[in-house]
Amino acid sequence: MTNPVGPEPPDPAALEQTLAYTFRNRALLERALTHRSWAHENVPAGEEARTRLLHNEALEFVGDSVLGLVVADALFRSHPGVTEGELSRMKHRLVSTQTLARVARGLQFGEYLRVGRGEEKTGGRRKRALLADTFEAVLAAVFLDGGFDEAVRFVRRALGEELDEATPESAAAADYKTMLQERLQAERHLAPHYDVVETLGPPHARTFHVEVVWGDARVGGEGQTIKAAETDAARRALEQMGAPPQAEEQ
Numbered sequence: 001m002t003n004p005v006g007p008e009p010p011d012p013a014a015l016e017q018t019l020a021y022t023f024r025n026r027a028l029l030e031r032a033l034t035h036r037s038w039a040h041e042n043v044p045a046g047e048e049a050r051t052r053l054l055h056n057e058a059l060e061f062v063g064d065s066v067l068g069l070v071v072a073d074a075l076f077r078s079h080p081g082v083t084e085g086e087l088s089r090m091k092h093r094l095v096s097t098q099t100l101a102r103v104a105r106g107l108q109f110g111e112y113l114r115v116g117r118g119e120e121k122t123g124g125r126r127k128r129a130l131l132a133d134t135f136e137a138v139l140a141a142v143f144l145d146g147g148f149d150e151a152v153r154f155v156r157r158a159l160g161e162e163l164d165e166a167t168p169e170s171a172a173a174a175d176y177k178t179m180l181q182e183r184l185q186a187e188r189h190l191a192p193h194y195d196v197v198e199t200l201g202p203p204h205a206r207t208f209h210v211e212v213v214w215g216d217a218r219v220g221g222e223g224q225t226i227k228a229a230e231t232d233a234a235r236r237a238l239e240q241m242g243a244p245p246q247a248e249e250q
Contacts (some may be wrong), residue, residue, distance in 0.1 A: 009033070009112045018107055019138070020157060023145050032056050032137035033109070035130065037116030056137035059144075063136030066076040066143050067095055072154040074163055086168035093171045094162055098178075100132035103158050109134045169228075180212065184243060189214050192237075194230045212237050 012029050016022050031054065039055040051060065053091065071094050075087050093099065104110070110125035110158050113134060124130055135158070141152035180193075181191055197220070198209040210229035211220045219240060221233030 009114055014110050015108070015112050019142070021142055021146065021153065021154060021231060023141070025145050026142040028145050029138070030114075032059050032141040032147075033112050034040070034114045035116065035124065035132065035134075037119040038114040041116040048221055056134065059137035060133045060174050061140075062143065063138070063140035064095075066139055066148075066151050067136060067155060070152050071159070071163070074156070075166065076099035078163070078166075079168070083183070088170070089171040090166045090168065092119050094159060094166060097128055097132040099159075099162060100127035100135045104135040107135075107158065109138065115250040122148065127172060176231050176238065180234040180237055183238065184214055192234075194233065196226060196229075 011031055015029070015033075034055045034195065036055040036057060055113075063212050068091070072087070075090050079087065079090070080129065105126075109131060110184070113125050113130070114129075115124045119130075122243075138152060139154060142154045184192055192214040193197050195211050195213060196208060197211050200207045200209070205224075207222055207224065208226050208229040209220060209222050210226065210233050211218045212230065212233040217237075219233055219237040221229050221231070221236050223229035223232050
């Protein structure tokens with residue numbers, strides 16, 4: 001393709017070293033790193049089918065499925081005694097946009113993305129959703145090029161720290177607090193903050209009372225640690241707001 005519209009990123013060959021994987025078909029990697037905005041600006045009008053073959057949205061679909069399977073398998077093997085609900089919460093956190101965007105940022109995917117002029121002007125290379133989608137697309141490219149075992153190795157390298165630190169407790173805490181923050185943001189409230197209002201009991205058996213506060217609203221919770229008390233407060237706040245019990249055990 002001649003005279004592409006928009007700035008050209010670095011050669012993706014350099015990215016293979018970061019991925020610790022060498023593509024047999026590098027076109028898959030190039031497609032994984034191509035946003036639809038670039039494809040639409042570089043393909044003449046009326047050639048939609050050709051456009052779809054250039055950008056990464058179909059690869060995102062494949063990568064999402066592969067990621068879910070790899071993470072589910074890893075969690076099942078490392079936490080054999082936990083419930084289905086706990087596994088679901090840990091998986092949800094690991095495959096979330098926030099986690100994938102953070103990992104993609106660390107792998108410098110944004111620097112290698114091909115984006116259109118409009119997306120470039122609005123900071124598309126730094127957008128969380130776009131980076132998370134790119135992670136899934138690159139995973140799909142590895143899977144299609146090298147097979148499932150290579151995809152597993154890529155996920156374990158990329159999400160190694162997150163997989164190692166995943167626990168039912170941390171997932172539950174993040175889930176309720178994240179759900180509350182997202183709910184309040186959607187309703188245009190300020191982000192909530194948490195205040196420790198009381199600590200009871202001896203040092204070896206303390207009970208913490210925490211309030212989550214946003215605007216004029218305050219909802220209390222308690223727990224054996226501050227984090228647990230914050231989680232309880234967020235859960236109670238969601239119940240009072242009538243939020244769906246997405247974080248409840250199945």
